[in-house]
Amino acid sequence: CHTRAKDLLRQASFLKGRALWILGHHIVPRDQCHQLPEGAPQARGGGAVGSAVVNERSSLLRKWYDLMMQNKDDLAKIITAESGKPLKEAQGEILYSAHFLEWFSEEARRVYGDIISTPTKERRALVLKQPLGVAAVITPWNFPSAMITRKVGAALAAGCTVVVKPAEDTPFSALALAQLANQAGIPAGVYNVVPCSRAKASEVGEVLCTDPLVSKISFTGSTVTGKVLLRHAASTVKRVSMELGGLAPFIVFDSANVDQAVAGAMASKFRNAGQTCVCANRFLVQRGIHDSFVKKFAEAIHNSLHIGNGFEEGTTQGPLINEKAVEKVEKHVSDAVSKGATVVTGGKRHSYGRNFFEPTLLSNVTVDMLCSHEETFGPLAPVIKFDTEEEAIAIANATDVGLAGYFYSQDPAQIWRVAEQLEVGMVGVNEGLISSVECPFGGVKQSGLGREGSKYGIDEYLEIKYVCYGGL
Numbered sequence: 001c002h003t004r005a006k007d008l009l010r011q012a013s014f015l016k017g018r019a020l021w022i023l024g025h026h027i028v029p030r031d032q033c034h035q036l037p038e039g040a041p042q043a044r045g046g047g048a049v050g051s052a053v054v055n056e057r058s059s060l061l062r063k064w065y066d067l068m069m070q071n072k073d074d075l076a077k078i079i080t081a082e083s084g085k086p087l088k089e090a091q092g093e094i095l096y097s098a099h100f101l102e103w104f105s106e107e108a109r110r111v112y113g114d115i116i117s118t119p120t121k122e123r124r125a126l127v128l129k130q131p132l133g134v135a136a137v138i139t140p141w142n143f144p145s146a147m148i149t150r151k152v153g154a155a156l157a158a159g160c161t162v163v164v165k166p167a168e169d170t171p172f173s174a175l176a177l178a179q180l181a182n183q184a185g186i187p188a189g190v191y192n193v194v195p196c197s198r199a200k201a202s203e204v205g206e207v208l209c210t211d212p213l214v215s216k217i218s219f220t221g222s223t224v225t226g227k228v229l230l231r232h233a234a235s236t237v238k239r240v241s242m243e244l245g246g247l248a249p250f251i252v253f254d255s256a257n258v259d260q261a262v263a264g265a266m267a268s269k270f271r272n273a274g275q276t277c278v279c280a281n282r283f284l285v286q287r288g289i290h291d292s293f294v295k296k297f298a299e300a301i302h303n304s305l306h307i308g309n310g311f312e313e314g315t316t317q318g319p320l321i322n323e324k325a326v327e328k329v330e331k332h333v334s335d336a337v338s339k340g341a342t343v344v345t346g347g348k349r350h351s352y353g354r355n356f357f358e359p360t361l362l363s364n365v366t367v368d369m370l371c372s373h374e375e376t377f378g379p380l381a382p383v384i385k386f387d388t389e390e391e392a393i394a395i396a397n398a399t400d401v402g403l404a405g406y407f408y409s410q411d412p413a414q415i416w417r418v419a420e421q422l423e424v425g426m427v428g429v430n431e432g433l434i435s436s437v438e439c440p441f442g443g444v445k446q447s448g449l450g451r452e453g454s455k456y457g458i459d460e461y462l463e464i465k466y467v468c469y470g471g472l
Helices: 054-070 072-083 087-110 146-158 172-183 198-210 223-234 258-274 287-304 323-338 389-397 412-421 457-461
Strands: 013-015 018-020 114-116 124-131 134-138 161-165 191-193 214-220 239-243 248-252 280-286 342-345 360-363 380-386 404-408 426-429 462-469
Touching: 054 072, 054 087, 054 146, 054 172, 072 087, 072 172, 087 146, 087 457, 134 146, 134 198, 146 161, 146 172, 146 214, 146 457, 161 198, 172 191, 198 214, 198 223, 214 223, 214 457, 223 239, 248 258, 248 389, 258 280, 258 287, 258 380, 258 404, 280 287, 280 389, 287 342, 287 360, 287 380, 323 342, 323 360, 323 380, 380 389, 389 412, 404 412, 412 426, 457 462
Parallel strands: 134 161, 134 214, 161 191, 214 239, 248 280, 248 404, 280 380, 360 380, 404 426
Antiparallel strands: 013 018, 013 191, 114 124, 124 462, 342 360
16 A cells, blocks of 8 residues: 555554554453443543534544545555555545545534423423443444444534444554544544454454443444344443445336436446445346346446456456455355356456456346345346336345335336335435435344434434423
């Protein structure tokens, strides 16, 4: 990673404003794990940020945003170096990431309480919003910068302090952000980063979820891991936000503009090599438009996607995060083919390296195949043919998760019907990319709890207090 700002490339934990060599290996004693929440002073009742006036919190977040923008090229290179994401995509992530800090620097000023009318003249009722306290933030590897700022920006705007445990595969972005937070003047102990090895991840997660100093858990990752963390957090009844797995349907109705649908499919499916929680996982295409869609989709894949080193010009798809991820894609392709699916394009590892997999399009896919009911998290696009709107809705909703869903149609009545019937937290109508800092991000069913981003995101880090003022 050839960054000019070498100061951003750090390898030590960041606690209480200092770089500390802990938890970077697999032999950390358990008693050291229990010191982690102590790195963040309690914000409940007034910590370093909790007691700061609103304009101070807003100013600090804005300075952090400005520093991210000044260092955006180096931050993008760090993402590409640690995850393999193409540099152009990494640059896009940094802009998206920085905008969360900008957004929440402004939302910090808009935390409003209430005054409620009472039945007597001698009494007034007030509703206050106060910071929860210490928030533990556990983030994934697929967006190692944006998933941090989306959570931490809201937490700091609310007045909380945070302990971040980044994904084991991508710790360097979190540490680079810590350096910039420090330069922005964010007080020591407010933003803490504790990377750890894969061998220690579950233990560190358990400590953060059970420690009484921690008031809030915010996690983005798999549904399986989310359930484990929920059980841990239940022991102390913590507030919890979770953004978990998805199985997004991408429905193309006969009335759709095929070219628009293909463009949306490309954007939704193959961003970050299909390693996004909101990417299209199942393509449901109505019979009348099916053949045209599959043909044009295959042509777009062939003409637009170029596998290679993320730092090389023209690369649009890099490696998957590790070989285990590649093996899952292989398993899904093999299972589908064994049950009658047709490989239209791709279908195997790429000659570039073992962690690279060809962008793959399957047709003749049925609902009994693994790729129809398991999240692939890779560059695999399975196409299921359907006949009626009711059939498409039934297939789309036949899952335990409900994060995002997409559909293409030019029929206004159908658009309203389908948007309301899809059992997901976010819907893209004639649109393949839906994430935006201004809009609430989150799912239903087993895709999670709570919302991030938007004006609603800050509420996840605030406690409501009712004050009855009598004797007036």
